[in-house]
Amino acid sequence: MPHDHAHDHHAPAITTVNRTLIIGAVLNIVYVIVEFGMGLYTQSLALMADAGHNLSDVAGLLLSLLAFRLAKVKSSRTFTYGYRKSTVLASLANAVLLLVAVGGILLESVQRFRQPEPVAGGIVAWVAALGIVINAASALLFFRQKDHDLNMRGAYLHLLSDALVSVGVVVSGVVIGYTNWFWLDPVMGLIVAVVILVGTWRLLTDSLRLSLDGVPTNIDLADVQADIAAVAGVERVHHVHIWAMSTTENALTAHLVLQPGLTNDQITAIRKTVRHELEHQGITHATLEID
Numbered sequence: 001m002p003h004d005h006a007h008d009h010h011a012p013a014i015t016t017v018n019r020t021l022i023i024g025a026v027l028n029i030v031y032v033i034v035e036f037g038m039g040l041y042t043q044s045l046a047l048m049a050d051a052g053h054n055l056s057d058v059a060g061l062l063l064s065l066l067a068f069r070l071a072k073v074k075s076s077r078t079f080t081y082g083y084r085k086s087t088v089l090a091s092l093a094n095a096v097l098l099l100v101a102v103g104g105i106l107l108e109s110v111q112r113f114r115q116p117e118p119v120a121g122g123i124v125a126w127v128a129a130l131g132i133v134i135n136a137a138s139a140l141l142f143f144r145q146k147d148h149d150l151n152m153r154g155a156y157l158h159l160l161s162d163a164l165v166s167v168g169v170v171v172s173g174v175v176i177g178y179t180n181w182f183w184l185d186p187v188m189g190l191i192v193a194v195v196i197l198v199g200t201w202r203l204l205t206d207s208l209r210l211s212l213d214g215v216p217t218n219i220d221l222a223d224v225q226a227d228i229a230a231v232a233g234v235e236r237v238h239h240v241h242i243w244a245m246s247t248t249e250n251a252l253t254a255h256l257v258l259q260p261g262l263t264n265d266q267i268t269a270i271r272k273t274v275r276h277e278l279e280h281q282g283i284t285h286a287t288l289e290i291d
Contacts, residue, residue, distance in 0.1 A: 024138045024155065025061040028054050031134045038127045042120040045112050046169045046188035047127060049105040053165065053196055054131070056101045057158045059094070066090065084246035085211075091247060092207035098158070098200040105193040112186035119185045121177030128169035135163035153203075161199045165192050213243040216250055219282055224252070227277045233259050233270045242283065251285040252278060258290060 032054045039047030070083035139159035172188040175181060206217055215221050219242060228237045236257040245251045258270065271288055278286050 020141045021061050021065040024141050025058055027134055027138050028058045035127055042123050044119045044124045045185050047124055049189040049192045052101050056097045059097055087247040088210045092211050095200050095204035095207050098196055102193045102196050105189050109186040109189040119176055119182055121173045125170045125173030128166045131166035132163050135159050157199050161195050165195050210244040215242045216244050224281050228274055231273050235259055250283045252283045253287045255289045255291050
């Protein structure tokens, strides 16, 4: 059967993405060390929980950086698509890591409710305020890439949620400083856990979907089939399969039934038109077979 392959298109500005990931990781590593150290010094669960959240983000950024480097590795006889799928696995690992962090925070929060500990509210507030600046600045680094890649979106959402959580920690620190309501500290720990869980859920489900070669959420199978069938000369399309080669590249295989009596030039033109329509749908690698 005749078939055709659309050209591969690597994700744009890989160097920019790498630089963004490195800067974001360095900023957050420094802050995690400061925040966790001050959390231990002040016995603040809210600070230590937020540091754990930030640490998981650092791990996620490093995983994403590794994945993008692996995505540039050329294909081989063993890995004919190269290591592009590693970007999906990195986003899945990032989501799982965050869920583990949630579990740890929940356990510690319950323990703190049973045995409340004094907390230096003023120091907690100042450290968390620094976190607002660091996390907001880091989130801005990923703003442009957030709509083009699952890992970038995950990093942006995590860092933005960290900034919002830090606002809550500042408020709780100020209140504790004036009232000695030490129970607010584990309450803020629980709030951090909920924020992480809500922010991570879609990343987890999207990552699982892509790792199982499901149709990416930004692509509608029915729309793709309709667009192909609407191309002049195509009578029917069937056996359509769509999956993610990476967090930025999607692939498709499909069988086309064409009108009888077409010349080779007409068939070539139809293939070109179909590939053009698929690119509008976010599918950059297509294998089209003619029945």
